Amino acid sequence: MLDALAPVAERAAVRIPAEHRRPVAIVGAGSIVDVAHLPAYARHGLAVRGIFDVDAARARSVAGRHGVPTVYASLDDLLADPEVSVVDIAVVPWAQPETVRAGLAAGKHLLCQKPFAPDVATGRTLVEQAEAAGLAMAVNQQLRFDEGIAAAHAMARLGWIGEVTTVSYTVDIHTDFSAWDWLVASDHLEIMYHSIHYLDAVRDLLGDPRLVFGTGSRVPDQGTRGETRTINTLVYDGDVRAVLHVNHNNRNGDPRAEFRIDGTAGAIRGTLGLLYDYPRGRPDTLEVTSRVLPTDGWLPYPVTGRWLPDAFAGPMAGLLAAIATGDPAPTAARDNLGTLALVHALYRSMDSGTAQAPEPA
Template identity: 70%
Template sequence: MIDRLAGIADTVRIDVPSGHRRGIAVIGAGAIVDVAHLPAYRGLGLEVRGVYDRDSKRAAAVAERHGIGRVYQSLEEVLSDDQVEVVDIAVVPWAQPDLVREAIKARKHLLCQKPFAPDVATGRELVDLADAAGLKVAVNQQLRWDEGLAAARAMVQAGWIGTATAMSFTVDISTDWSAWNWLVESPRLEIMYHSIHYLDAIRSILGDPVRVFSTASRRVGQQAVGETRTISTLVFDGDTRAVLHVNHENQGGDQRAEFRIDGTAGAIRGTLGLLYDYPVGRPDTLEVFSKVLPTDGWLAYPVTQRWIPWAFGGPMAGLLRWIAEGETAPTAARDNLRTLALVHALYGSIDHGDVRVPEDV
């Protein structure tokens, strides 16, 4: 059985062949760049030529911590650097579309943050601009590359649990949003900026749903303006379903972050260790029960890497392979429009899709 698990590990390993590497510049020097993007890129041996942030002191501090030799003083300086082929944009969501437009004019390939755009129409416009310029744009939906999720997907694709028929995420945690003032003030919160990860991961395993239902709420007295509790159901062709039950207002300290995939011949279950005492976290776990192999009960897969920082290498690796080989990146922006559309469909259900239970029965 060890050799079967080793085969899964080989399948999900993130690497970038030397011939695929390109000069990279990073726009944005916030915490996620500091603790995730740059450590992951360094681990893959990628060349980050420089960092730019409107706060030049912050950019300089981040560059120094990661041994990056250049701090750009302006956006124009970034985009005029002919040694930079790829720009990694890591800024607040409303600033991203204009940066994408400018970078496309400068003929740079792009890795963008999620959500890719505020709405599908804007996202489609940006993708069309990139396509017309012959440029590649991918989205940093890195949960797909978290080792536990990636190994689970590889097991499904290998047929270990037969045909996947159901998937769920159960996340019951306490999230302090105060580190991101703009998130605290956002009227759309949980699905747009958190569950978007789970939705993209579900799409990577089950494909695209045909209908959705969702409800959202807030805890009385919570700090954030937007929704922090959601329950969503995704309906696929046939009998396949997915459910997300997410609560960021756990007051009891008994936090959990679990996922499960059920199939016709087995099941897979795991935990997202990062979300236990975020951002400290703990290792992920993953187990598979298979009638196909078969396993003797639940078999543990040895997860060795964490979502932060290592999964952040995946979207960049996919983009670089796309540039070098023409193999479309798993999170190519055009495909990611479907994840964005799914997010907005869920908000549409929250706003308009409820059916009241009759009172006069």
């Protein structure tokens, strides 16, 4: 039975061939760059030539910890470096569109932070600018590259559980948002900055829904402006559905971060270990029960990678492959407009109390 897992492991693996590697520069030196981007790139042999942050001291500190040779004095200096053709943008959301425009004007291929843009119209304009310049641009939607999620999707695509009928995410955790001042003050929070991961992963497996229902709420003492509890339903043709139930206010010591994919001939279930003790986390789990293989009950899959930092190599690997081959990256900005449209459709549903169709990307 273990031999049957080999094609799943092959499909779930993230690899960056030597011929795809290019020197990378990073805009932003926040905690996610420190604990995820740079460690992931190092594990795959990517050379990070330099880094820039508006907080120069922080940039020097992060560069020193990871052996990054150059701390640029300005964004202009970074973009003027002729040795750098790929730029990883990891800045606050409102600074991203301007940074993207500057990067494209400088002729750089870009990996952008999610959410890709504040709205679909802005995102579409940026995509058109990149395409007109002949530059590759992708979005750092890395959950679909988390080994547990990638392996689960591989099992589903191999037909192990028959036709997929339902995808569900249940996340019931306590999140302290106070470390991100800008997030605390954001009018939109949970869907825009957290469940966007699950929505993108659902799109990776099922494509774009035709209709969505969304509702969000707060708790009296949450300390943030935006919603911290959401229930979202995605309606696909026929009887296929996806459901996301996410709560960031569980202070009772019994966190859950689970996903499940049901099909006509079995099911896949797993946990997102990162969310049980963020940012340290614990290993993911994954199991499948299948009448196709068949399995004798639930068969464990040995997940060895983690969402943070391992999955962060995935979007960069996809971007580098796109540059090398001309094929679209899995998280190409053009495709990611669909994820952004889905996010905004859910907010329209939340505000109106009615079902909404995502805007065509």
